[in-house]
Amino acid sequence: MSEAQGTTGVRIVVPRIYKYLIAVLVLSALVLVVHTALNTYFGAQESVFPYLTVEGPTGPSDIGPLDCLSKMWGGHFFGDFQSEYCRMRQVTPYPIDRPSSYLPGFYVVSGFIGLIPSSVTAFRVVVLVALAFGAYVMRTQFDRKDLVKLSPLVLLTFYPFWFAIDRGNYGWIFGPLLVLLATTRTARSQRYWILAVAFSLKHPLAIFGLIFFLDGTWRTKTKELLKFGGMFVFLNFIYPVLQWPNALRWPALVLRIQGFSSGKDQVGMRSDDFDIRSRSDWHALRTAFRRFRFLDDVQFRILMFTCTALVAAFFLKILLSGLKQTYGKFGLIEISLVAACLGVLLSPFSFTYGLMTLLIPLVLLVSSQGDSVRFGGGYLTLLTVCTVPNAIPLTALCNVLFKPKDGVLSRDFPTLGTILIPLLLVTILLLVACSAVLSYLSSRATQHTPAVVSVAQPQ
Amino acid sequence: MVSSVSLGSKTGPVDTAVMCTAFKDGLLNTGLVLDLHASLPRDDSDYQMLSTSLSDDGLFVSINEQRQFVLYFGKASAGYEVTMPDPEFIADISKRLVDRVGRPVVDELSTTIFITRLNESSDQVALEAMTGSPFLSTVVKIIPLSSVTNLSCDELGTLGLGANGTSAGLGIGKTGKTSKASMLRSIYVQRSIASLLVVMWLVSLWFTRKIDEVEQAKHV
Numbered sequence: 099m100s101e102a103q104g105t106t107g108v109r110i111v112v113p114r115i116y117k118y119l120i121a122v123l124v125l126s127a128l129v130l131v132v133h134t135a136l137n138t139y140f141g142a143q144e145s146v147f148p149y150l151t152v153e154g155p156t157g158p159s160d161i162g163p164l165d166c167l168s169k170m171w172g173g174h175f176f177g178d179f180q181s182e183y184c185r186m187r188q189v190t191p192y193p194i195d196r197p198s199s200y201l202p203g204f205y206v207v208s209g210f211i212g213l214i215p216s217s218v219t220a221f222r223v224v225v226l227v228a229l230a231f232g233a234y235v236m237r238t239q240f241d242r243k244d245l246v247k248l249s250p251l252v253l254l255t256f257y258p259f260w261f262a263i264d265r266g267n268y269g270w271i272f273g274p275l276l277v278l279l280a281t282t283r284t285a286r287s288q289r290y291w292i293l294a295v296a297f298s299l300k301h302p303l304a305i306f307g308l309i310f311f312l313d314g315t316w317r318t319k320t321k322e323l324l325k326f327g328g329m330f331v332f333l334n335f336i337y338p339v340l341q342w343p344n345a346l347r348w349p350a351l352v353l354r355i356q357g358f359s360s361g362k363d364q365v366g367m368r369s370d371d372f373d374i375r376s377r378s379d380w381h382a383l384r385t386a387f388r389r390f391r392f393l394d395d396v397q398f399r400i401l402m403f404t405c406t407a408l409v410a411a412f413f414l415k416i417l418l419s420g421l422k423q424t425y426g427k428f429g430l431i432e433i434s435l436v437a438a439c440l441g442v443l444l445s446p447f448s449f450t451y452g453l454m455t456l457l458i459p460l461v462l463l464v465s466s467q468g469d470s471v472r473f474g475g476g477y478l479t480l481l482t483v484c485t486v487p488n489a490i491p492l493t494a495l496c497n498v499l500f501k502p503k504d505g506v507l508s509r510d511f512p513t514l515g516t517i518l519i520p521l522l523l524v525t526i527l528l529l530v531a532c533s534a535v536l537s538y539l540s541s542r543a544t545q546h547t548p549a550v551v552s553v554a555q556p557q
Numbered sequence: 558m559v560s561s562v563s564l565g566s567k568t569g570p571v572d573t574a575v576m577c578t579a580f581k582d583g584l585l586n587t588g589l590v591l592d593l594h595a596s597l598p599r600d601d602s603d604y605q606m607l608s609t610s611l612s613d614d615g616l617f618v619s620i621n622e623q624r625q626f627v628l629y630f631g632k633a634s635a636g637y638e639v640t641m642p643d644p645e646f647i648a649d650i651s652k653r654l655v656d657r658v659g660r661p662v663v664d665e666l667s668t669t670i671f672i673t674r675l676n677e678s679s680d681q682v683a684l685e686a687m688t689g690s691p692f693l694s695t696v697v698k699i700i701p702l703s704s705v706t707n708l709s710c711d712e713l714g715t716l717g718l719g720a721n722g723t724s725a726g727l728g729i730g731k732t733g734k735t736s737k738a739s740m741l742r743s744i745y746v747q748r749s750i751a752s753l754l755v756v757m758w759l760v761s762l763w764f765t766r767k768i769d770e771v772e773q774a775k776h777v
Binding site: 186187188189190193205206207208209210211212213284285287288291295333337 | 687695696697744745746748749750751752753755756759762763766770
């Protein structure tokens with residue numbers, strides 16, 4: 099935590115939440131200026147800000163049944179919402195020609211939305227509930243009254259939240275918020291079902307199951323895991339059979355995911371949603387570097403060196419600044435950082451709205467819990483850079499700078515964010531690994547220090 | 558309101574005049590709902606369930622050797638095809654063709670097919686088929702309106718051709734969308750209410766904990 103010297107000599111501690119909010123505003127403004135400058139310089143080539151989804155005048159093509167699609171607001175269809183709303187109002191959410199991206203539990207816990215007669219009204223209700231629930235969850239993380247008032251701003255300035263709303267992807271909104279709720283001390287006895295619901299809403303969040311292993315004895319951990327498992331199986335496999343008429347063979351359908359069970363491809367859930375090799379951010383980074391292969395060998399090596407140097411510079415700067423101080427034990431925040439970073443890097447859903455997972459460590463870091471974390475300021479800086487709208491297109495810039503021999507670069511050339519975000523997340527993971535080693539060494543040193551008891555002192 | 562016309566339950570010629578009129582009118586304000594049912598011996602033959610024309614460019618519904626309902630709209634080679642999933646018993650390795658006393662195993666198969674225009678101004682038509690077996694599922698195909706208006710329809714179709722002992726029933730709902738909506742409503746409303754109950758139970762778990770906390774605080 100930074101400290102400033104007041105004029106009267108009183109040390110004023112600036113809460114991290116203030117610094118975070120200011121940093122987000124400054125960085126977002128900076129990105130906007132850079133993007134506008136690039137647009138102005140390169141003309142109309144990259145005039146579209148790639149920060150919101152464009153679905154065209156007829157809307158997304160993957161929404162079914164087709165008489166369900168309606169334009170909701172201006173040119174926006176909020177496609178992910180409409181597709182699921184329409185599924186809920188059908189015979190089954192898993193028609194064989196439109197595989198789903200969701201576990202059955204998703205339809206069990208949110209299927210009541212289908213009771214609202216219009217998709218437009220349903221979407222408005224969901225957004226209002228998301229805002230109210232988000233504000234409530236943020237407040238649970240703060241104790242100080244002035245910070246509680248500010249806490250909803252953390253969510254409102256978090257760009258992936260708005261992107262998830264723009265997509266209408268409420269699974270990515272409520273899932274991470276529920277995980278965040280489960281991290282509060284007061285929710286300790288209830289977190290088995292909160293996490294079961296969160297993972298049912300978005301299965302990539304399952305990596306946050308690491309939270310179960312944080313505290314308590316093995317007996318209590320086992321008990322909690324069993325309760326969680328029971329709830330998860332109930333929501334995803336047992337309840338749908340009871341709930342949905344005529345769905346006698348429902349479990350077979352659920353398991354009929356390509357690779358999970360034999361049967362027709364594309365029945366039940368979308369198989370490529372489980373393909374980490376082809377749809378993760380890590381894969382996106384590798385693809386991004388491959389797109390730079392038009393550079394000659396020396397230029398490509400310089401690019402790779404620059405990226406490695408960037409990671410090394412961030413890593414060393416944060417490492418050196420955090421080495422001198424003593425901190426509490428390795429715990430919840432580090433675990434949530436590992437889960438969030440791996441979730442984004444390896445999750446098949448982890449594009450811009452997938453960054454919602456970063457909200458969990460970010461809120462923990464700006465709350466009072468973040469003060470006792472080694473490299474806390476560094477993590478917060480890296481997370482902030484990752485989550486501001488940084489998808490600046492590089493196509494025109496690279497066309498001018500490098501003049502590719504094969505002509506102009508393709509439109510799907512990587513943006514700045516595609517390269518920057520995975521690199522920064524890898525840096526965070528390296529720092530967490532360092533923190534784990536340092537905590538281990540420090541705990542060993544403490545254990546080996548002999549306790550000296552003075553004879554003269556009363557015991 | 559849904560007005561149904563039963564086209565019979567026997568193999569042979571059937572009156573498809575209502576269907577043909579609806580097709581020729583471009584399904585304007587009218588949707589069609591075909592309910593088909595068949596009792597078929599388990600064998601390797603395929604069966605034609607319904608045809609609207611003696612020529613090969615009409616509407617055909619058949620059941621193939623995998624016991625999938627297949628809907629052909631126009632010529633099988635150049636038209637549109639909707640295939641439902643194959644029933645579970647086909648995938649079963651121990652597929653039995655006869656029962657213990659040596660009689661052929663008979664399977665009951667049924668499907669409901671909705672043919673509706675997307676909306677009054679649209680030039681597209683949705684073919685949607687729904688089965689309860691092997692599991693509750695739907696398949697949708699979008700075809701141009703011209704395929705419907707130009708469809709060959711002889712007003713005297715054929716039902717259950719090519720199978721001895723096969724029966725089929727056909728009903729036509731004049732207002733297909735209404736019929737579909739009423740059919741679906743009971744299913745999804747039941748599911749939605751069940752979902753609401755789960756959510757209310759979970760929320761009550763959360764608030765029970767909060768009440769306990771407040772009471773503990775009062776004691777302190």
